[in-house]
Amino acid sequence: xxxxxTSGIETFDCRVAFAxxxxxxxxxxxxxxxxxxDSVGSSNMNAFQKEFPERLINVGIAEQNMVGVSAGLANxxxxxxxxxxxxxxxxxxxxxxxxxxxYNHYHVVLCGQSPGMSYGELGPTHHSIEDFAWMxxxxxxxxxxxxxxxxxxxxxxxxxxxxxxxxxxxxRFKVPAVTPEDxxxxxxxxxxxxxxxxxxxxxxxxxxxCALEAADILASRGISARVLNMMTIAxxxxxxxxxxxxxxxxxxxxxxxxxxGGLGSAVAETVVRHHPVRMRILGVPHFAPTGSASFxxxxxxxxxxxxxxxxxxxxx
Amino acid sequence: xxxxxxxxxxTSSLExxxxxxxxxxxxxxxxxxxxxxxxxxxxxxxxxxxTDILVTLFxxxxxxxxxxxxxxxxxxFILSKGHCSAALYSVLATAxxxxxxxxxxxxxxxxxxxxxxxxxxxxxxxxxxxxxxHGLPIGVGAAIAATISKSDYRTFVVLGxxxxxxxxxxxxxxxxxxxxxxxxxxxxxxxxxxxxxxxxDTNSLEPLGDKWRxxxxxxxxxxxxxxxxxxxxxxxxxxxxxxxxxANTRKGKGVSFIEDRVEWHHxxxxxxxxxxxxxxLRAQ
Numbered sequence: 187x188x189x190x191x192t193s194g195i196e197t198f199d200c201r202v203a204f205a206x207x208x209x210x211x212x213x214x215x216x217x218x219x220x221x222x223x224d225s226v227g228s229s230n231m232n233a234f235q236k237e238f239p240e241r242l243i244n245v246g247i248a249e250q251n252m253v254g255v256s257a258g259l260a261n262x263x264x265x266x267x268x269x270x271x272x273x274x275x276x277x278x279x280x281x282x283x284x285x286x287x288x289y290n291h292y293h294v295v296l297c298g299q300s301p302g303m304s305y306g307e308l309g310p311t312h313h314s315i316e317d318f319a320w321m322x323x324x325x326x327x328x329x330x331x332x333x334x335x336x337x338x339x340x341x342x343x344x345x346x347x348x349x350x351x352x353x354x355x356x357x358r359f360k361v362p363a364v365t366p367e368d369x370x371x372x373x374x375x376x377x378x379x380x381x382x383x384x385x386x387x388x389x390x391x392x393x394x395x396c397a398l399e400a401a402d403i404l405a406s407r408g409i410s411a412r413v414l415n416m417m418t419i420a421x422x423x424x425x426x427x428x429x430x431x432x433x434x435x436x437x438x439x440x441x442x443x444x445x446x447g448g449l450g451s452a453v454a455e456t457v458v459r460h461h462p463v464r465m466r467i468l469g470v471p472h473f474a475p476t477g478s479a480s481f482x483x484x485x486x487x488x489x490x491x492x493x494x495x496x497x498x499x500x501x502x
Numbered sequence: 503x504x505x506x507x508x509x510x511x512x513t514s515s516l517e518x519x520x521x522x523x524x525x526x527x528x529x530x531x532x533x534x535x536x537x538x539x540x541x542x543x544x545x546x547x548x549x550x551x552x553t554d555i556l557v558t559l560f561x562x563x564x565x566x567x568x569x570x571x572x573x574x575x576x577x578x579f580i581l582s583k584g585h586c587s588a589a590l591y592s593v594l595a596t597a598x599x600x601x602x603x604x605x606x607x608x609x610x611x612x613x614x615x616x617x618x619x620x621x622x623x624x625x626x627x628x629x630x631x632x633x634x635x636h637g638l639p640i641g642v643g644a645a646i647a648a649t650i651s652k653s654d655y656r657t658f659v660v661l662g663x664x665x666x667x668x669x670x671x672x673x674x675x676x677x678x679x680x681x682x683x684x685x686x687x688x689x690x691x692x693x694x695x696x697x698x699x700x701x702x703d704t705n706s707l708e709p710l711g712d713k714w715r716x717x718x719x720x721x722x723x724x725x726x727x728x729x730x731x732x733x734x735x736x737x738x739x740x741x742x743x744x745x746x747x748x749a750n751t752r753k754g755k756g757v758s759f760i761e762d763r764v765e766w767h768h769x770x771x772x773x774x775x776x777x778x779x780x781x782x783l784r785a786q
Contacts, residue, residue, distance in 0.1 A: 258643020
């Protein structure tokens with residue numbers, strides 16, 4: 187299931203990189219614990235549980251309690267990584283995330299597993315496309331959306347010592363590696379993957395590889411597209427956004443999330459305040475119909491062709 | 503009267519300890535009235551029903567260091583019914599976490615003493631509560647943290663009775679029972695009144711003790727204004743279960759025209775009523 191990229195490129199399930207990294211962290215940092223909601227298997231935490239049986243707290247199917255318990259564990263000196271399917275973590279326990287984690291400012295890492303539409307055919311109840319909008323409304327939470335295994339590893343390592351509330355997506359939908367191995371991890375900073383002068387594509391998560399593919403297509407048509415990987419949704423790298431607004435003729439944003447309140451909204455809020463520029467916001471416009479994750483991404487134009495079309499419109 | 507915290511190894515009799523707590527509680531109730539009278543906002547009914555529980559915990563039972571509120575081995579206290587902040591602030595100030603002078607800023611613009619407590623601004627507050635049903639899950643997490651780190655601190659959570667209608671409490675109750683968290687005590691301030699009516703006329707809680715026993719808790723039921731009974735319940739030998747203490751209380755306890763009247767959930771006494779309330783409290 188790797189619709190956004192050309193076939194033949196190796197793709198990865200970021201949950202594997204995440205689980206390996208968490209175990210590595212736990213071996214050297216006794217504060218690291220995992221809290222989950224009957225989601226040991228789906229979060230790929232079986233090995234962690236076997237190695238650290240006392241440090242995996244499975245509360246059962248009870249997400250409000252899960253988040254409250256993680257706040258209490260932080261109070262007791264631990265660093266909880268809460269591993270739970272994104273929709274149930276952010277939706278079911280939203281008030282707990284607001285009051286117990288963000289407002290308390292506890293160092294808890296909320297890990298939205300299998301986010302976006304990766305549960306495809308299971309339908310909108312199991313899609314986590316609202317998470318960016320909901321978490322962005324909580325100003326104290328850092329929102330990370332790693333695009334590939336390297337960013338997932340780096341994000342988890344940084345989160346373990348960040349001493350603040352964090353929400354990070356842990357992707358299930360297989361993605362190619364898009365981050366050069368020698369890249370230094372900088373939370374809060376956009377990563378420029380392709381320089382360009384005509385138009386800017388600001389993508390996040392699974393859409394980053396699509397943005398790179400789109401830039402190749404645009405280049406073949408004489409359009410120079412800048413590609414930014416915006417892993418940190420909040421706080422937004424406003425400097426990178428405003429540089430794009432000033433130096434190129436328009437901005438396309440692309441995310442596997444609802445178009446109201448996510449990355450596109452964040453970028454629009456920034457440019458409208460400081461340097462208004464033409465934009466196209468690509469994302470999910472409404473509850474998805476039935477279909478696999480890759481079908482749905484194509485259905486909503488969340489692929490290279492969709493980005494090319496939007497960028498071309500901005501150049502008109 | 504001494505408001506110094508009880509010292510470890512204190513060999514005073516239960517009666518002497520209870521008598522001391524009763525004196526402190528009378529002063530705390532006066533402090534609450536004065537605290538609320540300034541901004542003319544607060545929740546005096548619940549403040550008064552919970553006062554004796556808070557006083558028993560902070561001035562006798564709990565292991566605390568007000569001068570070092572982040573001390574890792576401190577007992578944890580979480581006021582899940584966060585709207586009763588005037589009672590908590592009065593107790594914390596009297597216990598030495600911050601100056602009692604600060605109480606005069608209660609709910610004033612930019613005061614650290616918000617209507618609901620904020621741990622990042624007020625020493626002695628463990629968790630920012632206010633929305634109901636949040637304190638017990640956090641307390642369960644703190645209690646689990648102690649078991650994993652093999653620390654012997656204990657966790658105490660005070661719940662409102664109406665608050666037990668929130669489902670998150672039952673998620674936490676089920677899990678605490680499953681984990682046999684014998685370092686956790688939940689106390690319900692059972693004043694039988696919620697904001698709009700009696701609990702039993704709104705969404706009945708009874709048989710309350712049976713429900714918690716069924717969830718794997720050890721249940722005690724006492725007069726929540728009887729300090730000796732509260733002390734005895736807190737100090738009863740532990741078994742391998744979390745403890746649920748039903749503290750039967752009277753909303754507005756201590757002032758005749760406030761006690762057990764639903765309209766005093768967040769009504770504020772007039773200046774004349776403030777004087778009358780203080781007179782009644784001083785006479786006890």
